[in-house]
Amino acid sequence: xxxxxxxxxxxxxxxxxxxxxxxxxxxxxxxxxxxxxxxxxxxxxxxxxxxxxxxxxxxxxxxxxxxxxxxxxxxxxxxxxxxxxxxxxxxxxxxxxxxxxxxxxxxxxxxxxxxxxxxxxxxxxxxxxxxxxxxxxxxxxxxxxxxxxxxxxxxxxxx
Amino acid sequence: xxxxxxxxxxxxxxxxxxxxxxxxxxxxxxxxxxxxxxxxxxxxxxxxxxxxxxxxxxxxxxxxxxxxxxxxxxxxxxxxxxxxxxxxxxxxxxxxxxxxxxxxxxxxxxxxxxxxxxxxxxxxxxxxxxxxxxxxxxxxxxxxxxxxxxxxxxxxxxxxxxxxxxxxxxxxxxxxxxxxxxxxxxxxxxxxxxxxxxxxxxxxxxxxxxxxxxxxxxxxxxxxxxxxxxxxxxxxxxxxxxxxxxxxxxxxxxxxxxxxxxxxxxxxxxxxxxxxxxxxxxxxxxxxxx
Numbered sequence: 001x002x003x004x005x006x007x008x009x010x011x012x013x014x015x016x017x018x019x020x021x022x023x024x025x026x027x028x029x030x031x032x033x034x035x036x037x038x039x040x041x042x043x044x045x046x047x048x049x050x051x052x053x054x055x056x057x058x059x060x061x062x063x064x065x066x067x068x069x070x071x072x073x074x075x076x077x078x079x080x081x082x083x084x085x086x087x088x089x090x091x092x093x094x095x096x097x098x099x100x101x102x103x104x105x106x107x108x109x110x111x112x113x114x115x116x117x118x119x120x121x122x123x124x125x126x127x128x129x130x131x132x133x134x135x136x137x138x139x140x141x142x143x144x145x146x147x148x149x150x151x152x153x154x155x156x157x158x159x
Numbered sequence: 160x161x162x163x164x165x166x167x168x169x170x171x172x173x174x175x176x177x178x179x180x181x182x183x184x185x186x187x188x189x190x191x192x193x194x195x196x197x198x199x200x201x202x203x204x205x206x207x208x209x210x211x212x213x214x215x216x217x218x219x220x221x222x223x224x225x226x227x228x229x230x231x232x233x234x235x236x237x238x239x240x241x242x243x244x245x246x247x248x249x250x251x252x253x254x255x256x257x258x259x260x261x262x263x264x265x266x267x268x269x270x271x272x273x274x275x276x277x278x279x280x281x282x283x284x285x286x287x288x289x290x291x292x293x294x295x296x297x298x299x300x301x302x303x304x305x306x307x308x309x310x311x312x313x314x315x316x317x318x319x320x321x322x323x324x325x326x327x328x329x330x331x332x333x334x335x336x337x338x339x340x341x342x343x344x345x346x347x348x349x350x351x352x353x354x355x356x357x358x359x360x361x362x363x364x365x366x367x368x369x370x371x372x373x374x375x376x377x378x379x380x381x382x383x384x385x386x387x388x389x390x391x392x393x394x395x396x397x398x399x400x401x402x403x404x405x406x407x408x409x410x411x412x413x414x415x416x417x418x419x420x421x422x423x424x425x426x427x428x429x430x431x432x433x434x435x436x437x438x439x440x441x442x443x444x445x446x447x448x449x
Contacts, residue, residue, distance in 0.1 A: 020167030021164050021165060044197075062265075066212070
C-alpha cells in the first residue's frame with residue numbers, strides 16, 4: 001500500500017505517494033531527481049548519502065522515507081542560491097578539496113551542519129565531525145583545510 | 160540495495176502500538192532510528208511483514224529526573240545523550256559511551272533503546288548501564304514490568320522482550336557520591352567501528368582515595384551478551400587501590416571473561432585487551448579527582 005508523504009526539500013514542498021520500503025535516499029534521487037546525493041555503501045558506513053534532516057546530518061540510505069514525514073531536508077542542491085555557490089562549495093574548489101567528487105556532497109553537508117552550530121570550530125572538531133564521511137581519494141587534508149579557511153575572520157584566507 | 164515490501168505503521172498512542180504488536184507478533188519489527196534495523200533488512204537477515212515506527216510515541220521520549228533516578232525514554236537519540244547536561248554530574252559515562260558510537264550521522268538517528276534491543280554483545284550503551292545498575296521498563300497492554308538491565312540480554316540479538324512487549328524507558332538510579340566512572344572502547348579505528356572489547360568501570364573510593372569501597376565493572380564483546388565482571392569487582396571491594404591491586408584485578412578480568420574468536424579479533428587478543436582496559440580504567444580512577 002502506498003502512503004502519502006510530505007517533504008520539505010531545499011525549501012520546496014513535495015507531496016508524494018510512496019511505498020514504505022523506499023529509503024529517503026531513493027526518494028530524493030529517483031522521485032525528486034536530485035542526484036547530487038550519492039549512494040556509496042548503502043549501509044551507513046561511508047556518508048556519501050548524507051543529507052540534513054531538520055538541520056542534522058543523517059545517512060539517507062538508512063532512513064525510511066516515511067520517517068522523514070513533514071521534515072525539512074537539505075541536499076547539496078539546496079546550498080547554492082541564485083546561481084551563487086555556498087561559501088563551503090567555493091572553499092572546496094579553492095583548496096582542491098575535490099578529486100573524484102563522490103564524497104563531496106556529504107562532506108559539504110556535514111561541514112555545513114557543523115559550521116551552522118559552531119562557526120569557528122577547532123581543527124579537531126572538524127575532523128571529529130567528518131568521521132562518518134569517507135573519501136577514497138584520500139583527500140582529507142585539503143577538505144579539512146577548506147573548512148578551516150572559513151573559520152578565519154575574513155572567510156577568504158588560506159592556511 | 161532495495162528493501163523487501165512491508166506494511167508501515169506510525170502509531171501515535173501506546174494503545175495503538177499494543178494492538179499492532181498483538182496483531183503481528185514476531186512478524187513485526189519496531190523501528191526507531193533504523194541504523195541497525197534497516198541494515199539487517201537490506202542484508203536480508205530479516206524480512207518483517209510490518210515495520211512499526213516508535214518515533215511518534217511521546218511516552219518513549221525525553222529525559223527527566225525522578226526520585227528513583229534518571230528516566231531516559233527509549234527513543235532518546237545518542238546525539239542527545241552525548242550532549243546532555245543532565246548526565247554530567249552522576250551519569251557522565253553514558254554520555255561518553257554514546258559519543259563512541261558510529262558517526263555523527265548514525266548518532267543523529269540511533270537511539271538508546273535501539274542500541275539495547277539490537278542486543279549486540281558490543282552494544283556501547285550496555286556496559287555503562289550495567290555498572291550503574293540501570294533498570295528497564297518493558298511495556299505491554301497487560302502491564303509494565305521493570306527488570307535490571309543485567310537480565311535483559313540473553314544472547315547475541317536476543318532479549319527477554321516478548322513479542323507483545325516493547326522497551327519503554329531506562330531508569331538509572333542515583334550513583335553513590337565520590338564515584339568515578341569511565342568507558343573505554345578498543346576498536347581498530349577511533350570511529351565507525353564496533354568494539355573489539357570495551358570496559359566500563361564505576362568505582363567509589365574513600366575520601367583519601369585509599370580504599371575501594373564499591374566497584375562495578377562491565378565488559379562488552381567478550382561474551383554472548385554484555386556482562387559484569389563480578390569476580391574482579393569482589394577482588395577490588397574493601398581493598399586498597401594501588402598498583403598491585405590494579406594489576407591483580409586486570410589479570411582477574413582476563414581470566415573471568417569468555418570471549419570468542421571472530422573476524423574482529425582472536426579470543427587470546429580479546430582477553431589480553433580486557434586486562435589492558437581494566438588496568439587503564441582503574442589507573443584513571445586512582446588519578447581522578449572525585
